[in-house]
Amino acid sequence: MDYKNGKVVASHELYLNKLGNAMLNAIYRVTYVSQSDNPATVAVNDELFNLKVGMLIYQTQLINTHSSHVEIISSINQLYRLGKESEFCIENTAEGMIPVVFGKVYRKFLRSVPEFISGGKYRTSCWNGMEETAVLNLNEKEDEYYSFENSVNIYEYDESGRQFQIAHMEPFSKMILSFDESHRMRERYNVSGISEMTNREIDWIYNTFVKPINWR
Numbered sequence: 005m006d007y008k009n010g011k012v013v014a015s016h017e018l019y020l021n022k023l024g025n026a027m028l029n030a031i032y033r034v035t036y037v038s039q040s041d042n043p044a045t046v047a048v049n050d051e052l053f054n055l056k057v058g059m060l061i062y063q064t065q066l067i068n069t070h071s072s073h074v075e076i077i078s079s080i081n082q083l084y085r086l087g088k089e090s091e092f093c094i095e096n097t098a099e100g101m102i103p104v105v106f107g108k109v110y111r112k113f114l115r116s117v118p119e120f121i122s123g124g125k126y127r128t129s130c131w132n133g134m135e136e137t138a139v140l141n142l143n144e145k146e147d148e149y150y151s152f153e154n155s156v157n158i159y160e161y162d163e164s165g166r167q168f169q170i171a172h173m174e175p176f177s178k179m180i181l182s183f184d185e186s187h188r189m190r191e192r193y194n195v196s197g198i199s200e201m202t203n204r205e206i207d208w209i210y211n212t213f214v215k216p217i218n219w220r
Contacts, residue, residue: 028062028063028094028101029080029100029101029102030078030079030080030082031060031078031079032060032061032062032076032077032078032079032082032094032103033058033059033060033061033076033077033078033079034055034056034057034058034059034060034061034074034075034076035057035075035076035077036057036073036074036075036219036220037055037056037057037072037073037074037075038072038073038074039072040070040071040072041071042070042071042072043055043070043071043072044067044068044069044070044072044074045067045068045070046059046061046065046066046067046068047065047066047068048065055067055069055072055074061076061092061094062094063094063095063096063101064093064094064095065093065094066091066092066093067086067091067092067093068089068090068091069086069087069088069089069090069091069107070088070089071088071089072088073085073086073087073088073218073219074086074090074092075219076092076103077114081113081114081115082103082111082112082113082114082124083110083111083112083113083114084103084105084109084110084111084124085109085110085111085213085219086105086107086108086109086110087107087108087109087140087212087213088107088108089107089108090105090106090107090108090109091105091106091107091127092104092105093105097125098161098165099125099131102124102125103124103125104124104125104126104127105124105125105126105127105139106126106127106128106141107140107141108138108139108140108141109126109138109139109140110136110137110138110212110213110214111124111132111136111137111138112135112136112137112152113134113136126139126147128141128147128183129147129149129158129170129181129183129193130158130159130160130170130181130193131158131159131160132149132156132157132158132159133156133157133158133159135151135152135154135155135156136151136152136153136154137149137150137151137152137156138150138152138209138212138213142180145182145183145184146180146181146182146183147180147181147183148178148179148180148181149171149173149178149179149180149181150177150178150201150205150209151173151174151175151176151177151178152175152176153175153176154175155172155173155174155175156172156173157169157171157172157173158170158171158172158173158181160189160192160193161189162188162189162190163188163189168189168190170193170195171193171195171198173198174200176200176201176206177198177199177200177201178197178198178199178201178205179195179196179197179198179199180195180196180197181193181194181195182194182195182196
């Protein structure tokens with residue numbers, strides 16, 4: 005469900021009846037873009053620009069990392085790290101005007117989390133609260149989740165706007181979340197492969213997303 009372009013932004017929540025737009029509650033700035041032969045871009049009002057450090061990102065502006073790695077930090081200390089072939093877009097969602105991400109994504113709050121702030125949504129497989137997580141899209145129907153020092157709840161909203169839990173992850177665990185978009189929301193998801201991460205997997209996930217030297 006990658007967007008490819010900005011024409012289908014927010015299509016993942018068409019089943020919800022939205023009567024207006026939420027207000028943007030934070031500013032998101034680009035803090036790192038790795039060099040590559042196919043650099044990251046941002047689509048703004050049907051125009052495509054190369055993404056650069058220092059850019060401020062606003063609603064419906066679609067970032068595609070292509071062959072780059074990208075870091076984004078918000079004014080309320082949300083950190084997003086995007087691997088290759090990943091996307092970031094601030095959208096009008098069930099929890100407000102917040103980032104919706106896809107691809108290879110790491111997210112955490114750098115400081116204490118305000119109770120009224122949402123942590124953002126992974127486009128194909130829902131909300132994962134405000135805890136530190138990494139999510140990798142495996143194929144058109146599967147995402148792989150990794151938790152860190154804290155447990156993580158994965159949840160979504162049904163057609164009536166009611167929140168329901170899909171899965172719970174203990175610290176330092178991983179799982180595969182599959183989804184079938186032809187089903188109604190509460191029957192759409194299936195959890196499999198829940199297990200503790202091995203030391204090798206913990207080393208890999210930290211080296212990939214957390215280690216500062218790889219994001220400078």
